[in-house]
Amino acid sequence: MSRHKAPGKSARKGISLFELQELFPNEEAAREWFEGIIWPNGPQCPHCDSHDARPCKNLKPMPYRCGSCRKHYSVKTDTLMHGSPLPLLKWVYAIYLDCASLKGVASMKLYRELGITQKTAWFMQQRIREAFADQGPPVLMRGPVEVDETYVGGKARNMHYAQRKQLTGRGGVDKTAVVGAKDRKTNRVAAEVVQQTDRATLQGFVFDHTEKEAEIYTDSSSAYKGLPNHSSV
Structure with a gap:
């Protein structure tokens, strides 16, 4: 596209x-x-950037404890x-x-x-x-940029059946899709609620928030196929 x-x-x-x-x-x-x-890649310690997150029982004193630096965080x-x-x-x-x-x-x-x-x-x-x-003013992400969808909230009751069916198999049955992007260098993030997770919607989001030369990393969804400088991880 x-x-x-x-x-x-x-x-x-x-x-x-x-x-x-x-x-x-x-x-x-x-x-x-x-x-x-x-x-977007799972809990990450804000103190040392480690992904070795240890969930805390009852979310106390905080939801996670870092296995590397042993500090708690949320x-x-x-x-x-x-x-x-x-x-x-x-x-x-x-x-x-x-x-x-x-x-x-x-x-x-x-x-x-x-x-x-x-x-x-x-x-x-x-x-x-x-x-x-x-x-500041809107700045396109230069990348590398990670893009992924997450599914949150209650049932997508107002979504047309065909659109809800489209989410099946993507982890979003009866939930609402949110697509997000994160610039690995600046940690800038962008997110948007979407009614569909099709090619036009997801690639449109990428084009709105990233520079043309930015390296884009996504999952293996076919919706991202054809993006320039794109890799699946």
Whole structure:
């Protein structure tokens, strides 16, 4: 697929608040989503970059303990959520509300919508703004870039049967697909909810977020076949 034939962002619609609630019915769904986006290749220690993750019983004191440096960590560690006791689900909604507002979400709105204190709402607002400010204007990933889909949330009830059937065998039966990309050099990430995991949708996402010469690494899905500088791992 040539780059000029890829569907633009306008061809892939955002999600409504109702759809968000179906995507993230509980804390576990939020954790699965954050982990799938931040760690596309599985849990990775933010202290030493090791993949030797040891799950902790009852997720305490944190969900993982590194087998290499022996430090505990979670998907919040060294992210905008670092040190926050708030549930991941509230961070999902805060980020959604900010992205859904043209000028960014006001702390008073977070205070009202999430049932948190004004001080906590201001803290979340500042963290989210800092995270987006760090990204600056949209910059295409130079790579190497890892691209993968993850499946999160409750049943994709609003998805057409043919589209739901398409997810069978890809790990997403009765769940919603999210495609994500991570630049190995900069650790920049991008993610998008998709209704289909077909060639046009997934390759369109890649074209939107990566430079033409970037090396792309994906799984063996045929949907990625034909991408330039592409390798399956």
